[in-house]
Amino acid sequence: MYEQILETAKWIKSRMNHTPKTAVILGTGLGQLAAEIKTEMEIPYADIPNFPVTTVDGHAGKLIFGTLGGKEILAMDGRFHYYEGYSMKEVTFPVRVMKELGINTLYLTNAAGGTNPSYRIGDIMIITDHINNMPENPLHGENIPQGPRFPDMGHAYDPELIDLADAIAAEKGLKVRHGVYVATQGPCYETPAEYRMYAQMGGDAVGMSTVPEVIVARHVGIRCFGFSIITDLGGHAQVMKVTHEDVQKAANEAQPRVAAIMREMIERS
Numbered sequence: 606m607y608e609q610i611l612e613t614a615k616w617i618k619s620r621m622n623h624t625p626k627t628a629v630i631l632g633t634g635l636g637q638l639a640a641e642i643k644t645e646m647e648i649p650y651a652d653i654p655n656f657p658v659t660t661v662d663g664h665a666g667k668l669i670f671g672t673l674g675g676k677e678i679l680a681m682d683g684r685f686h687y688y689e690g691y692s693m694k695e696v697t698f699p700v701r702v703m704k705e706l707g708i709n710t711l712y713l714t715n716a717a718g719g720t721n722p723s724y725r726i727g728d729i730m731i732i733t734d735h736i737n738n739m740p741e742n743p744l745h746g747e748n749i750p751q752g753p754r755f756p757d758m759g760h761a762y763d764p765e766l767i768d769l770a771d772a773i774a775a776e777k778g779l780k781v782r783h784g785v786y787v788a789t790q791g792p793c794y795e796t797p798a799e800y801r802m803y804a805q806m807g808g809d810a811v812g813m814s815t816v817p818e819v820i821v822a823r824h825v826g827i828r829c830f831g832f833s834i835i836t837d838l839g840g841h842a843q844v845m846k847v848t849h850e851d852v853q854k855a856a857n858e859a860q861p862r863v864a865a866i867m868r869e870m871i872e873r874s
């Protein structure tokens with residue numbers, strides 16, 4: 606596994622002519638954020654040795670090298686989900702490669718169902734913490750020597766970046782929520798009882814991604830910042846039907862706000 610990580614990093618490095626320190630993973634319906642990036646080079650996942658390939662509707666599947674907010678960045682347009690059948694090692698492989706490419710800060714976005722009763726569709730939630738409710742931990746098995754056997758998760762989401770996001774959102778007059786993201790394996794959306802359970806567990810939003818990548822990023826010492834776009838609501842008195850199309854539509858509508866904050870954060874951090 607470690608050899609494959611190094612091999613892939615070496616392959617990508619030989620094609621890179623800049624050295625980004627910041628990476629972005631774009632989630633469901635947020636691929637258009639990629640339009641904000643001044644692209645210098647793109648590599649389809651299919652061309653990268655040892656990389657998995659995305660399948661789900663709405664995910665393009667390429668690495669983008671370019672600039673955002675005047676900073677060099679590496680963006681993953683399309684991510685790997687556990688529900689697609691990938692192992693946790695595959696889902697998080699790109700984050701391990703990022704480490705070898707010199708990335709020290711990772712921004713992640715996702716679409717999520719709001720379990721906090723005060724949330725509304727279209728809200729932007731800064732992830733302050735997470736609950737890993739997936740069936741496996743990506744660090745399961747022999748420790749990959751990019752980090753410690755027992756990594757600390759006390760500040761999985763970087764407090765300074767959270768403060769920065771708050772400050773920028775306030776300057777721009779954009780409302781943001783703070784909340785705990787619960788990760789489930791998917792692919793079905795939750796039953797009303799499950800939404801209620803996640804709320805009782807301490808979750809404010811629930812989704813099917815992000816947590817594996819953050820666990821691995823923290824293992825290798827990359828600091829993380831995450832945005833959830835609240836695309837649907839669950840666990841309320843009235844049962845709401847959720848479709849992938851509704852989720853994509855709500856995420857699309859929130860994109861400009863997320864992009865505005867993220868661009869500025871990258872520029873200032």
Ligand code: HPA
Nearest residue numbers: 716717718794811812813
């Ligand atoms: N549950 C899980 N994943 C999701 C949801 C949800 O309600 N909305 C968007 N992704």
